[in-house]
Amino acid sequence: MILVTGATGNVGGQAVAQAHWAGLPVRALVRDPARADLPAGVEAVRGDLADPATLGAAFAGVSEVFLVWPLPTADTAPAVLDAAIAAGVRRIAYVSAWGAADDPDEEPEGILGFHTAIERLLRASPLEWTLLRAGGFAANTLHWADQIRAGDVVHAPYAQAGRSLIHEADVAAVGLRALTHEGHAGETYHLTGPETLTQAEQVRTIGAALGRDIRFEESPPSVAREAYVPAGGAAADGDVGEVRADDTGQGAHRREDELRHAHPSRLAIVCRCRTAPFRLAGSCRAGGGAVGVG
Numbered sequence: 179m180i181l182v183t184g185a186t187g188n189v190g191g192q193a194v195a196q197a198h199w200a201g202l203p204v205r206a207l208v209r210d211p212a213r214a215d216l217p218a219g220v221e222a223v224r225g226d227l228a229d230p231a232t233l234g235a236a237f238a239g240v241s242e243v244f245l246v247w248p249l250p251t252a253d254t255a256p257a258v259l260d261a262a263i264a265a266g267v268r269r270i271a272y273v274s275a276w277g278a279a280d281d282p283d284e285e286p287e288g289i290l291g292f293h294t295a296i297e298r299l300l301r302a303s304p305l306e307w308t309l310l311r312a313g314g315f316a317a318n319t320l321h322w323a324d325q326i327r328a329g330d331v332v333h334a335p336y337a338q339a340g341r342s343l344i345h346e347a348d349v350a351a352v353g354l355r356a357l358t359h360e361g362h363a364g365e366t367y368h369l370t371g372p373e374t375l376t377q378a379e380q381v382r383t384i385g386a387a388l389g390r391d392i393r394f395e396e397s398p399p400s401v402a403r404e405a406y407v408p409a410g411g412a413a414a415d416g417d418v419g420e421v422r423a424d425d426t427g428q429g430a431h432r433r434e435d436e437l438r439h440a441h442p443s444r445l446a447i448v449c450r451c452r453t454a455p456f457r458l459a460g461s462c463r464a465g466g467g468a469v470g471v472g
């Protein structure tokens with residue numbers, strides 16, 4: 179039995195759907211089963227990663243965990259991993275982030291801080307772990323959805339900042355493969371999409387998929403920072419949201435051996451039923467990954 183955490187989110191939702199479609203036994207950890215929109219037939223078990231005492235039923239009978247960590251710190255991670263080990267979990271595929279520290283003396287802050295801390299806990303554990311250091315998710319472009327539904331211009335800073343966004347379906351597929359096949363324990367995989375696109379190119383690509391001419395107009399970082407920081411984001415100088423002025427992407431690095439069934443596309447989001455959020459009306463079910471888990 180595979181337990182997926184963050185099961186209603188971008189990457190966990192993909193892991194649940196792909197495991198279910200592949201016929202793998204899968205259970206979703208959710209905080210509110212009544213609200214959870216999961217594929218029919220998927221078992222949902224209530225639990226809260228911030229309160230490890232609530233996780234007993236979720237871990238019962240589980241041998242693999244697709245671990246998404248949605249909390250801003252790793253404070254409860256030791257107790258969560260202890261509960262998993264005590265319940266008999268053997269393997270964990272952990273959705274980490276590009277840039278997590280390898281140097282044991284390095285103590286990054288923020289997002290990379292908690293990912294680094296959880297990676298270290300896993301490395302020190304008896305578990306068979308696989309680390310998925312993902313670059314930016316394609317879902318990050320949904321930040322522009324309101325502007326794209328409202329008009330033909332996206333106002334944001336750093337038109338020329340490049341990212342090699344990866345579709346969350348591909349991160350999920352690599353994680354499921356690591357959980358269900360031998361040879362991935364102790365591996366750290368750096369995952370990105372197939373190519374680097376500037377933000378201006380990303381917006382043009384979304385426009386092309388919608389059959390519209392959408393352009394990126396650069397706005398000053400100070401304006402965007404004002405809009406972003408009160409919403410909970412952390413912005414340092416030269417930084418707005420997850421994008422830096424000097425971003426050049428991560429070199430579109432993919433694990434070809436893992437993404438063996440991938441179909442490179444200009445921007446994966448536009449290929450897999452991802453245009454609905456950018457339209458005024460439309461519906462969209464979670465798209466299937468382009469990467470086989472078998």
Ligand SMILES: NC(=O)c1ccc[n+]([C@@H]2O[C@H](COP(=O)([O-])OP(=O)(O)OC[C@H]3O[C@@H](n4cnc5c(N)ncnc54)[C@H](OP(=O)(O)O)[C@@H]3O)[C@@H](O)[C@H]2O)c1
Pocket residue numbers: 183184185186187188189190191207208209210214225226227228246247248249273274275276289311312313314315318420
């Ligand atoms: N975005 C990127 O570019 C990127 C890149 C690399 C790595 N990552 C990492 O990916 C992770 C986020 O993944 P995502 O985008 O799929 O997340 P997401 O869409 O924001 O979903 C978060 C999920 O976590 C669940 N959740 C929230 N609090 C919880 C709690 N206390 N206990 C149990 N479940 C809880 C939510 O469920 P409910 O609200 O339904 O309970 C939801 O399913 C983070 O660790 C992030 O650092 C992101």
